[in-house]
Amino acid sequence: MDDDERVLSPEETLRLIEQQGATAAHRLMPDPVPHYLAWGVAWFVGFGVLFLHHGLSGTPYAPVPLGVALALLFGLMAMAMLISAMTMWQLRSPVRGVSQERGMMYGFAWGFGFFAMWMIAVRFGQLLPGSERNLLWASLSMMVVAVLYMAGGAIWLVRPMFVLGAGLAVLNAVGTAAGPGWHALLMSVGAGGGSVVAGLVLRRRMRA
Amino acid sequence: MTPELDPVIHAQARLRVVVTLNTLPEGDRIAFPGLKDLLGMTAGNLSVHLSKLEEAGYVEITKTHRGRTPVTYVALTRRGRVAFEDYTAAIRGLLDTSVPPASGVT
Numbered sequence: 391m392d393d394d395e396r397v398l399s400p401e402e403t404l405r406l407i408e409q410q411g412a413t414a415a416h417r418l419m420p421d422p423v424p425h426y427l428a429w430g431v432a433w434f435v436g437f438g439v440l441f442l443h444h445g446l447s448g449t450p451y452a453p454v455p456l457g458v459a460l461a462l463l464f465g466l467m468a469m470a471m472l473i474s475a476m477t478m479w480q481l482r483s484p485v486r487g488v489s490q491e492r493g494m495m496y497g498f499a500w501g502f503g504f505f506a507m508w509m510i511a512v513r514f515g516q517l518l519p520g521s522e523r524n525l526l527w528a529s530l531s532m533m534v535v536a537v538l539y540m541a542g543g544a545i546w547l548v549r550p551m552f553v554l555g556a557g558l559a560v561l562n563a564v565g566t567a568a569g570p571g572w573h574a575l576l577m578s579v580g581a582g583g584g585s586v587v588a589g590l591v592l593r594r595r596m597r598a
Numbered sequence: 599m600t601p602e603l604d605p606v607i608h609a610q611a612r613l614r615v616v617v618t619l620n621t622l623p624e625g626d627r628i629a630f631p632g633l634k635d636l637l638g639m640t641a642g643n644l645s646v647h648l649s650k651l652e653e654a655g656y657v658e659i660t661k662t663h664r665g666r667t668p669v670t671y672v673a674l675t676r677r678g679r680v681a682f683e684d685y686t687a688a689i690r691g692l693l694d695t696s697v698p699p700a701s702g703v704t
Contacts, residue, residue: 398610400692406610407617407686414618417636418628484632486671488625 418485421596424477426589428470434582436463440528441574444521448571460524492545499541503534521570528573529566532581536562550595554588606654607685611639612647616682619657619674627660627673648672656681 398406436459442452443459479497483490507530515523536558543552561580565573607616614637622628628636634644651657656678660671674682 400689403608403613403689404686404693406613407689410614410617411621414621414636418621484629484635485622485626486629487622487627487673489623490626 416596418483420478420480422477423589423593423596425470425474426585426592428473429467430582430585430587430589432463432466432470432582433585434578436466437528437574437578437582439463440524441571441578444571444574446571446575456520456524496538496542496545500534500538503538504531507531507534525566525570525573528570528577529562532558532562532577548592550588550591554584557584603688604681604685606650606656607681609647611643612651613685615644615647615651616656616674616678619672620679620682622673624676624679627658627671630670630672633672651678654678654681 439452439454439462440459443450443454443456445451478493480493511527511530515526518526536555539555539558540552541555543549543555558581561576562573565576568576607613615633618633618636619628630641630644634641637644639647648657648659652659656675658673658675660673662669662671
């Protein structure tokens, strides 16, 4: 008689249910932690360097040219985007159905959101002086991110994701009101740090 | 003595199948080869267990085509989900009531 047919005790049965459930969840759900860590590092370093360029009172804290700071920020964000796509876009997943459709619509929402934002920033950015133009780009893009994080938290009922999105929305608003230096500082510490924290919270939750 | 434990689910292999399918949200289905790999079962073995679960109305098996290759998808039905919940509750109930000397499980 093969092992499959052996009668299990209730304890063994419960352990089997828990272990198999955890294994299946682990294999079928994408691991969101690399996504949060990659974005956390990108924002922390990218906006951090931008903050050093702007300074809080208009005098730079470090002689970083704006072009270098922006190239670093966008380069790191492009890398984070690549990591997100690789971990979240489950091309090889054997699962089909509603969750796939949900994920696809959500992915498109990012595309359309950034497309619309890009048009607005190009149109109105040219009317603004340099530092205000950068703030327009930074604040608009962080607003799209904040809204989509809140939406994602609501769609998948992931509270840390929603909290991160809501926090980003508030910090983004405060930073925009305060000016380019403050905005960069709040995004570096708040958004970058917040994303790393959200990643660590989710990692702990997944291991529990 | 195991009263009222659903015999369809109360077999190690089928229990693992049901637990795995239960982790998918309602409305999702998994391709047969993916399920087979996840469980580490042979195709033949898994087929046998799936047809027993299908007979009981616990799983739904959909055969479709992707391009020219046939694909089989498996999902837990609502009835299967309820049956698994009841089964888990029954197991927990057994654990709660089992007093220390009752180690007469064969």
